[in-house]
Amino acid sequence: MLRTNLNLGAERQMSRLHPYSDKVMDHFTNPRNMGEIADADAVADVGNPACGDMMRLYIKVEDGKIVDVKFKTFGCGAAIAASSMLTEIVKGKTIAEAEKITNRQVIDALGGLPPVKHHCSVMAEEALANAIKDYRLKHQGSGS
Numbered sequence: 001m002l003r004t005n006l007n008l009g010a011e012r013q014m015s016r017l018h019p020y021s022d023k024v025m026d027h028f029t030n031p032r033n034m035g036e037i038a039d040a041d042a043v044a045d046v047g048n049p050a051c052g053d054m055m056r057l058y059i060k061v062e063d064g065k066i067v068d069v070k071f072k073t074f075g076c077g078a079a080i081a082a083s084s085m086l087t088e089i090v091k092g093k094t095i096a097e098a099e100k101i102t103n104r105q106v107i108d109a110l111g112g113l114p115p116v117k118h119h120c121s122v123m124a125e126e127a128l129a130n131a132i133k134d135y136r137l138k139h140q141g142s143g144s
């Protein structure tokens with residue numbers, strides 16, 4: 001009983017120490033759509049020069065719709081959570097819909113990020129924009 005109370009106390013202390021929402025913690029510890037797509041229609045690499053973190057995004061497009069999306073992120077927990085949430089938002093969207101997605105939407109869907117971590121979600125927005133640019137270059141005139 002004493003041990004349980006001590007553990008509960010430690011957990012409360014931890015949650016006071018970290019400013020992350022349950023959603024951020026969920027996507028950080030259990031990222032969705034992590035990996036690569038061997039036959040991707042477009043791939044984008046982005047990096048954050050301030051911290052050296054990197055993200056690669058793959059998209060698979062059919063009939064103008066993003067039917068699959070995967071990511072690999074070498075970065076902080078917020079960047080991994082933002083990458084994961086981005087893929088959930090993007091999947092099933094048309095190219096035209098996907099290119100309107102912003103990092104603000106990703107932050108909101110995560111239940112917020114500390115202001116000092118907002119830049120981590122910008123990497124996800126840039127990766128998506130670059131992947132769409134790559135897709136358009138390779139498939140001129142399609143999917144828009």
Ligand code: FES
Binds near residue numbers: 048075079119123
């Ligand atoms: S600290 Fe580099 S992306 Fe978060």
